[in-house]
Amino acid sequence: MKKVLITGGAGFIGSTVASALLDRGIVPVVLDDLSKGRAEFVEGRVFYRGDIADAALVDRIFAEHPEIDATVHCAAKIVVPESVARPLHYYRENVAKTVELLDSLQRNGCTRVVFSSSASIYAPTPDALVDESSPVEANSPYARTKQMMEQVLQDWTRGEGAERQRVITLRYFNPIGADPQLRTGLQDLNPTHALGKLIEAHGTGAPFTVTGVDWPTRDGSGIRDYIHVQDLAEAHVAALLRFDGVLAPDAADRYRVINLGTGDGTTVRELIAAFEQAVGAKLDVREAGPRPGDVIGCYAAVDTARELLGWKPERGIAEGVADALAWRAKWAAHLGA
Incomplete structure (x- = not known):
């Protein structure tokens, strides 16, 4: 090709x-x-x-x-x-x-x-x-x-x-994350997804709220496929x-x-833990009930990708968080933000 x-x-x-x-x-x-x-x-x-x-x-x-x-x-x-x-x-x-x-x-x-x-x-x-x-x-x-x-x-x-x-x-x-060589990444400095909200909470000191803690997942919080x-x-x-x-x-x-996915998903609590590990600091994390319309979430089975493409994810959630933070710092400097 x-x-x-x-x-x-x-x-x-x-x-x-x-x-x-x-x-x-x-x-x-x-x-x-x-x-x-x-x-x-x-x-x-x-x-x-x-x-x-x-x-x-x-x-x-x-x-x-x-x-x-x-x-x-x-x-x-x-x-x-x-x-x-x-x-x-x-x-x-x-x-x-x-x-x-x-x-x-x-x-x-x-x-x-x-x-x-x-x-x-x-x-x-x-x-x-x-x-x-x-x-x-x-x-x-x-x-x-x-x-x-x-x-x-x-x-x-x-x-x-x-x-x-x-x-x-x-x-x-x-x-999530960015090109590991930081050639490109998210265009938006303040994305609205959960990782973006964690970055915002870390930067401003505002609390991060886990909405829903009684879902049938590993730790009760909702699950997504990052x-x-x-x-x-x-x-x-x-x-x-x-x-x-x-x-x-x-x-x-x-x-x-x-x-395409991780095969086991990431709970909200696991995402918070990975973020705190990456930044070396604890966040002000609070809990609340689920919002109207909230669902447990979804993650993808990836057996077909392994079989047909010979592919599996190689990078964990912590690496994704670290690359996202490194890219944000570079992009903010580029934009003068």
């Missing part, structure tokens, strides 16, 4: 995938409109600024880089509250523009696609564990766009004129390198879903 097109390759995950490809001697060709991605994340890389639905631009990319062997589709709007407030914007950006992109890929003979999806589309389960056969029940416009994009991709592999199109969909929950973004990136690379083994060109079924 010589070159790979990465849509959204100037974002958190896409840029880390691009770095992992470069480390393997594969050239990433990045397409990003920089609405959320950062120009700093594509410095020195093959980069096209524009929209994934711009057919003329995608045609030019393939004309100038005929060695592109596959596409990694990471481009998407991903903020859940924004998706609730602006659902039509999310359906247009994530679903409608993906349709246009796929039309361009098919026209240019790009037969391999790795789709960066989300395990947020799974329905809650009693034991919090989900595998690829678990029921799907997306509960936000953002998650529903991911579910719809998956359906579009699956139908695309079965449609007229798409006899050779194949798609591997990777579902995962909560990426996976190091570098492990995710390497899984994307593994999917590309093993693509024809997972989905042979003559396969009857040309669509495959693979979960």
Whole structure:
């Protein structure tokens, strides 16, 4: 494999995938409109600024880089509250523009696609564990766009004129950390996920509240699947390198879903302990009952990824916290914050 097109390759995950490809001697060709991605994340890389639905631009990319062997589709709007407030914007950006992109890929003979999806589309389960056969029940416009994009991709592999199109969909929950070489990381200095709130609590001295302490988990707190973004990136690379083994060109079924995760999840208390270890200080941690709508959470079974991709997560939660903190310090200095 010589070159790979990465849509959204100037974002958190896409840029880390691009770095992992470069480390393997594969050239990433990045397409990003920089609405959320950062120009700093594509410095020195093959980069096209524009929209994934711009057919003329995608045609030019393939004309100038005929060695592109596959596409990694990471481009998407991903903020859940924004998706609730602006659902039509999310359906247009994530679903409608993906349709246009796929039309361009098919026209240019790009037969391999790795789709960066989300395990947020799974329905809650009693034991919090989900595998690829678990029921799907997306509960936000953002998650529903991911579910719809998956359906579009699956139908695309079965449609007229798409006899050779194949798609591997990777579902995962909560990426944390940063590129270990600190080439890229989260664009936002103050993310709203649990780790971001821990960083905020540490910086301001405000208390961190564990909401719900009686869940049927190892320690009573809710559980999530926090996976190091570098492990995710390497899984994307593994999917590309093993693509024809997972989905042979003559396969009857040309669509495959693979979960990515830690395999056992991380409870809120475990995340706090890892954070306190990384910063060398105790936080003011308080407990409260679950908020309306809170659930136990989910984590992903990763047996399929081990079997088909030869992949398993190599970095623990403590390393993810440490890399997130190191990146935040570097990025804050860069931004002058």
